[in-house]
Amino acid sequence: MPQESSHRVVVIVEENSNPFELGCATEVFGLHRPEIGGHLYDYRLCSPQPHTPMRDGFFMLTGVAGLHVADTADTLIIPSRTDLDTPRDPAVLDALRRAHTRGTRLVSFCTGAFTLAEAGVLDGRRATTHWQWADTFRARFPAVHLEQDVLYVDDGDILTSAGSAAALDLGLHVVRRDHGAEIANSVSRRLVFAAHRDGGQRQFVERPVPDLPDESLAPLIAWAQQRLDTTLTVAELAARAAVSPATLHRRFQTQLGTTPLAWLTAERITLARRLIELGENRLDVVARRTGLGTTANLRALMRRETGLTPSAYRRRFGPQPTPAPAE
Known part of the structure; x- marks a missing residue:
C-alpha cells in the first residue's frame, strides 16, 4: 500500500x-x-x-x-x-x-x-x-x-x-x-472504468513505426483497435511495436496489468457489445466484425466476460422497439 x-x-x-x-x-x-x-x-x-x-x-x-x-x-x-x-x-x-x-x-x-x-x-x-x-x-x-x-x-x-x-x-x-x-x-x-477504453471518435491516421519505439502502448492500441476484425496475433502486435513478444508482454503487464491476448479479447468483446447496443442482430456479423470468428466463440466469450449471452445482452441493452401509436 x-x-x-x-x-x-x-x-x-x-x-x-x-x-x-x-x-x-x-x-x-x-x-x-x-x-x-x-x-x-x-x-x-x-x-x-x-x-x-x-x-x-x-x-x-x-x-x-x-x-x-x-x-x-x-x-x-x-x-x-x-x-x-x-x-x-x-x-x-x-x-x-x-x-x-x-x-x-x-x-x-x-x-x-x-x-x-x-x-x-x-x-x-x-x-x-x-x-x-x-x-x-x-x-x-x-x-x-x-x-x-x-x-x-x-x-x-x-x-x-x-x-x-x-x-x-x-x-x-x-x-x-x-x-x-x-x-x-x-x-x-x-x-468503474476500463484501464483502456475502445476509443470513440478519433481521426485514424496511419503513421510509420518510429525508429525509437514509444514506450507507451497508446499508439499500438490505437492501431490494433482499427483491426479487430482481422486475425491479430501477439506476434503481429509485437512486430508492429518493433519489440519481441516477451518485451510486449512485459509492457502490457507493467502498463495495463494484463497480457496482450487478454487485452485483445476484451477489446473484441467491447466492440461486440457496442455493435449489439447499436442494433446489430446478426450474431455471425458481430462475430466476423469483432474478429471472434464464430457465433459459438462469441457466445462463450460474452458469457464469460459479461455474464450474459448475446441474446440476453441485446434484450437488456439493445435498442428497444418503438411502441405502436395508440388508436
Whole structure:
C-alpha cells in the first residue's frame, strides 16, 4: 500500500474551463482512497482570479488558491476551454513556462493543448488534442508534432490527451507510471472504468513505426483497435511495436496489468457489445466484425466476460422497439 504522497498535482482553472475534466482530475488524483492506503497525490486547485466562471457560465468557482500555487507543483494540469480564439491569460502562460523550466510535469486535457502550445512549451514536441480541432491546432502551431490517432501522448515531461473523456485514460496512465499497474487498476475499478477504453471518435491516421519505439502502448492500441476484425496475433502486435513478444508482454503487464491476448479479447468483446447496443442482430456479423470468428466463440466469450449471452445482452441493452401509436 502506498504512503500519503508528497507529489503535488495542481490544476489551473481558468475562465471557461470544462468542469467535466476538472472532475476527472479530482477523481483520479485528488480523492482519499483508503483501499490503497490514502491519497495518491497532494492535490490542489488554483486560479488566476478569485471568482472563476466555468464553461458556459454554469457555475462560479470560488475559494481556491491563487495562481502562485502553480509554482509549487510537481505535476501541473491544464483542462480544456471552448473559447479557442481568445488569447490565454498571460499570467497562466508565464506560470506554465516557469513550471517547464524547473522540470515540472505538464499535463493537458483536450483543448488544454492549445494553452501549452501558446506558452511555447510544445514546440518540437509530440502532442494530441481533440480530433475536431486538429486542423486548427496544426495551422496555429506548426512547430508541434500533432498526433490525432491516439487517446493520449506521453512525451516524457509533457502529456496531452484527446477529447474530454480521454482525460480519464491519461489520468490512469499517469497513475500507472507513478504507482504501477496494480494501483492504477484499483483506481479504474473504483471509477468503474476500463484501464483502456475502445476509443470513440478519433481521426485514424496511419503513421510509420518510429525508429525509437514509444514506450507507451497508446499508439499500438490505437492501431490494433482499427483491426479487430482481422486475425491479430501477439506476434503481429509485437512486430508492429518493433519489440519481441516477451518485451510486449512485459509492457502490457507493467502498463495495463494484463497480457496482450487478454487485452485483445476484451477489446473484441467491447466492440461486440457496442455493435449489439447499436442494433446489430446478426450474431455471425458481430462475430466476423469483432474478429471472434464464430457465433459459438462469441457466445462463450460474452458469457464469460459479461455474464450474459448475446441474446440476453441485446434484450437488456439493445435498442428497444418503438411502441405502436395508440388508436
